[in-house]
Amino acid sequence: MYGAPGRDTSERYLPIADHGLIGDLRTVALVGTDGTIDWYCCPAFDSPSVFAAILDADRGGAFELAAAVPSRTKQLYFPDTNVLITRFFTEEGLGEIQDFMPLSESGEADSHRLVRRVVCVRGTIPFRARVAPRFGYGAERHTVRMADGAAVFDCAALSLSLRLTATVPLECDGGDAAAEFRLARGESAVFALEQNRGEAAPRGCPRARAEREFTATVAFWRNWLRQSRYRGRWREMVHRSALTLKLLTYAPTGAIVAAPTTSLPERIGGGRNWDYRHVWVRDAAFAVYALLRLGFTGEAEAFMGFLTRHTERRGGGPSGPLQVMYGIDGRLELPERVLPQLEGYQGSAPVRVGNGAATQLQLDIYGALLDSVYLYDKWCRPISSGHWRGVCALVDWVCEHWDQPDEGVWETRGGRKRFLYSHLMCWVAIDRALRIAQRHSLPANSARWVPVRDEIYWRIMDRGWSPARQAFVQHEDSEVLDAAVLMMPLTRFIAPTDPLWLSTLDALGDELVSDSLVWRYDPKASPDGLEGEEGTFSICSFWYVEALTRAGRLNEARLAFEKMLTYANHLGLYAEEISHTGRQQGNFPQAFTHLALISAAFNLDRALG
Template sequence: MTGISEISGMWPETQQFGLSGTSRYLPIADHGLIGDLRTAALVGVDGTIDWYCCPRFDAPSVFGAILDADRGGSFQLTADVPARTKQFYFPDTNVLITRFYAPDGVGEIQDFMPIMDESREIDRHRLIRRVLCARGSLPFRARVAPRFGYATEPHTVRVQEGRAIFTAPSLSLTLTASVPLEADNQDVWSQFKLHEGESAVFALDRVGDGVEMRSCPLAEAEEQFAATVKFWRTWLSSSRYRGRWREMVHRSALTLKLLTYAPTGGIVAAPTTSLPEQIGGERNWDYRHVWIRDAAFCVYALLRLGFTGEAEAFMDFLSRHVTTCGVDESGPLQIMYGIDGRCDLPERELGHLEGYQGSAPVRTGNAAVGQLQLDIYGALIDSIYLYDKWGQPISSDQWDQVCVLVDWVCDNWDQPDEGVWETRGGRKDFVYSRLMCWVAIERATRMAIHRGLPADLSRWRENRDTIYRQIMRRGWSRELQAFVQHYDEDVLDAAVLMMPLAKFVSPTDPKWLSTLDALGRVLVSDSLVYRYDPRTSPDGLRGEEGTFSICSFWYVEALARAGRLDEARLAFEKMLTYANHLGLYAEEIGHTGEQLGNFPQAFTHLALISAAFKLDLALG
């Protein structure tokens, strides 16, 4: 899979590499992702790194031009002549290659963050950019313009002995290069020409806090390239998937792995913050945290592929971190945690940044952390159930924790909450929340019976059955002939697509088939599925949003389970056309097919894996 764009390398000598208006920003989809299981960077099809946080996912940005083209900072590296570009991943890896095609030559940039093993150490951070000339000759130009602390911290730069040292109050970075570097105010730039077979290397390293400076000669960069390729290919070789959509499923798996924070086992929802759900709108959120729901679903997807190590690491994250925030009126679980397990994620707005294409505010932290979302208990306990079934039997301590959660659910399931979509329009009796409370109790009951574990089964069964009957009575609309978003109003919600997926209802039950038809009429557009209609179900926010890609893949799976295989396969194939040139998805898809929201998003990729599995199985 490749993407093609026209770019120009004729940049003014002393200006930032930018254009005017919204053209200063690449489309969200025109990026690839690299990472080292601690942090990640977005690399545009023009060779620019416009998003990078160091030393970890949720750290302040060093390069943040995707959120402010003028102030955010970037690492630009490209051909210094007009050229076409193509971008692809080195096969079966997360090493990204951006190629430049010019009249006099062909060159490429190989971008990666070295990974040698599954070490949990925290301080190692290196970003390598190898530049090669494959044919003819090609001039290149680079400008490294870090803007520390979300562009709030001043920094100094000095160039000495083939390296540049950037020093800010909170962080120091060194740039080592095999070509001459020159300082330009706060930035460093280089202009060089490569002939066929020649290469150059740029290596950006964190220094300080006991991390010493190091060089990066060409031979070392080549060794680290080979080691990183080997790491990713070795990891991917554990996949059990051999179905029709192997390339897309494996790209999704590699993406989920990139979103893992190795030191703790947490999985972030996305590596970015504040990429808008509507251009110019306010639906801009920080996703660089561990959502219990998203991470639990990720564990489910990776377990299906055979990656038990990630599931084990997440179980360790739960045991070490998730029970540390105490029990309050919102329950024993928060909906999200920091990647290090911290509970406090204060939301603040960065008013000095204009936001992607002027989409303000830019936010860090997330105020939704204090919401009550009852569905997370079902998502979590379902993942524990699957880990116990497909991975390793859970420990006695872990079972004790499960019992605490289930007992709390039994006491608290019958109350309004903010729901799966984190609406800010007040608590309601959401059907999906009740559904996942049913899942929590039902899966725990299965584990207790299967392994003979101690549990108050009579109480659990009574609550499980009461939830079931309540949903069937109050969650069903006679007028719409469908299950609805919440009790007492006739509003549809794509979240109920999880009903047959969670085995709450038969996928061919007449009530469910009627619901599927209703969703298709109201919320589905060319296989794309809206979460709900904000006009009929106010969510406390202004503006509109695109279709939600996880819901689109849920729709595919629901169709497949209902036996509507031709529809399911067509919808799935259509969804694949909305991926970017690398097979990556943001959270949403806009009216003209553009990617919207934080990118790439774990939720979307895990749902793709699940839908592909189910559709493959159904097609035989």
């Protein structure tokens, strides 16, 4: 290990939840509660890592910065921003690190610049820093040299050079850079890590530049958040979720990543470790819904632009005209491979990059996408004639292929089945297209679309319902319960007080719900082709809240929602899953969870009045 000043050497890894997130709408960094940056990819979300100690404490690389004496720490966000503050409480005084990535008012990043400003608030405190990059997921060699007082890290294999400037003296130590310094009350030090493009070192005082960047970054986030129309009971949590979704946006293309990390395990020691730094059509479409609900129309427009440029493939591939996921630049190929040089978080190998699920058939993505198009048309701006042609092509394809077995929303690797959720979302795709056509008197192949929509409805009602379980089930010819069916009333497929649905809701509550936490399904009852167990799925917990809300069970819904808020980390962030002990698991933070929180809060607020 690099000897992080604030990290107990007996605990090589912080809990996943003990991190905050900063970013510049191109990439992000995870900052531990001890002041260590242990995840950072440059220059983009899906670039090879520079710091990846969260995946290998010895070989991953880290940017350590902390008080050099024993301390207690606390983290908070500068109010209504994504500027992170880590505070150090010592016997000698109080200090803090202000971490941010500068953005201009236009949303342009400043050369992927990562700024760490250290301030002594009271007393006198010694600090120490060690910047230990390990390029290419720890696989590529680099050199370090001093140039004009800055440490320059060069990785020839990746054609990437990073420059570290500081207002305190830096020393090269092997392949790392280090500094030790002492600050008295009111004094500060600044570290800035940025891409080295060969230009001359910035002129002027680094402290003054950092102050300008801090002020501009705070203004950017506050001006963005000011667009929110949410004034409900859970404003702080909803707005933190919105700020997090915005951080997961790749501004150059309008893409929205599912999460900014890879291979954080769904269970410690297990193999369910996946790369989420890509654009899932489903996740991004749901994120558009959540942001539109709050009044953020710019992100919806940008994502629709991404779809137009990158995902409307005529003719289609093996998964149809849409692919399950895309690269943040729209690329189609996302080959999955294992990185043997990294041990994984707390030894949870394998570490993967790329994602083999990109080639799966997941029919539900068509419903997620067309529902977001429907809402965009309703709340943002009317659909264009060019977009409508694309919508018609997608719906025609769904009408032709909806009855195929597929891998389903949970991307199982145990063989294709006829999943109820896939059929449900195909129904949504056709239904939303018909609604758009009716709203604007657009030409539509209603003679074909309406009968298929109705056929899907009766297929779900007849073959998705289990008389034995008195519930809708995961797939045809099964008795397995699945939390994905919680979307049935949310998509307006079935009335939320329909007796069949209320019976299903009770069955789910009895079998898959524990203290507001919801499992996706029981993998023992429905083998998914993967080894090991997983935790409860946080998006399903918020779906459960919303289903209770729509069923009129408001006391249960509010209690379940308030309980779910207690599982957030100290900053209001959520990973993908929660373990049986209440610890966060999986990639962090996850867009799916935060968008579901927004939707549940919005609808529960409205129901409570």
